[in-house]
Amino acid sequence: MVLDWARRRNRILPYSVALIGLLASVVTFVWAPALCAPIILLSVFFVYLEVMAELSFRSPPRRKPVIDDSDWEKINVNINGINILHYLFRGDTNKPLAWLCHGWTAGAVRMLDRASSFRERGWSVMLVDLPSHGGSDSLKKWSAEETTTLLIGSINRFSQTHGDLFDREICFYGHSIGAFIGLRISKRRNELLLPQCISGWIFESPMTGYTEIHKETCDMLRIPTIVRPLVLKKTIRHFNAINGPIRRITHLADADIPAWGMVDEKTLLVQADPDERLGPVHHRRLIECMAKPAYSGLLTPHFLPELRHSGSHVCESRKQVVDEWIDDVYGHSSAV
Secondary structure (H helix, E strand, O other), X not given: OHHHHHHOOOXXXXXXXXXXXXXXXXXXXXXXXXXXXXXXXXXXXXXHHHHHHHHOOOOOOOOOOXXXXXXXXXXXXXXXXXXXXXXXEOOOOOOOEEEEEOOOOOOHHHHHHHHHHHHOOOOEEEEXXXXXXXXXXXXXXXXXXXXXXXXXXXXXXXXXXXXXXXXXXXXXXXXXXHHHHHHHHHHOHHHOOOOOOEEEEEEEOOOOEOHHHHHXXXXXXXXXXXXXXXHHHHHHHHHHHHHOOOOOOOOHHHHEOOOOOOOOOEEEEEEEOOOOOOOXXXXXXXXXXXXXXXXXXXXXXXXXXXXXXXXXXXXHHHHHHHHHHHHHHHHHHHOO
């Protein structure tokens, strides 16, 4: 479908709509001059809608540097034509694997201190630069769903090429949107070659839904309230063009937990208190969802006043909480 092809690319639709509007304005000026002004205004409005929808899929304006440390082996994995840069620290062969995923606009370099809790216990650790971050390739239009698809592909690739890393348990650590991606990986775990490989989750100041992010984007772009439903419809169409036809959404709530994804294993919530970036709604949503009987006893929440959502790539109190949880949950296999 031509429209879906255009929605998967940047600037095609705004330019196309602008060109059609220009041609319509010229024709109208010749044959019905009185209608020329309304046609121009209508064309400008439709171009505006397309531009606002595309900005929902923008990539970070700047990148964090790649990790330059001999302790970490750089491994590029090509998934669907996109090179994703990973960093592997090899621990003891009889210890689990930690897979760490950074937040929006950050990079694997920001997860180095968080990785120390696992390295000290002899674990192997995998860090990743998300698409459009660090040393990884950019996406034409950035979405957490396509990023999840690429990470599932890289996990599967590593399970084939580095099978020894998957002989034991895996703990997934996600910060902010990294946690949002982790929740989606859990939802789509049937796509993993080893669907039960992840046995625990650590979510730091997690993003748990897109509803608030969409509102924030609309506020930032100063989109009038009356126009926002139209922008949302176009945004959903762009999302489905990028990620469909299997992974389609129809409502904004489809991108919030529990519909977006939930976890069925032991989970640690390490929460900045207050969360100056996401506010309280995201972690409250996780706590409320995991308070249901199906998830009873799985979530261990910790609220840390000294932790910040952004900038706390080193935090002693966070490390202490993570250390204690690892020893409690994985003590049988991770103690030094």
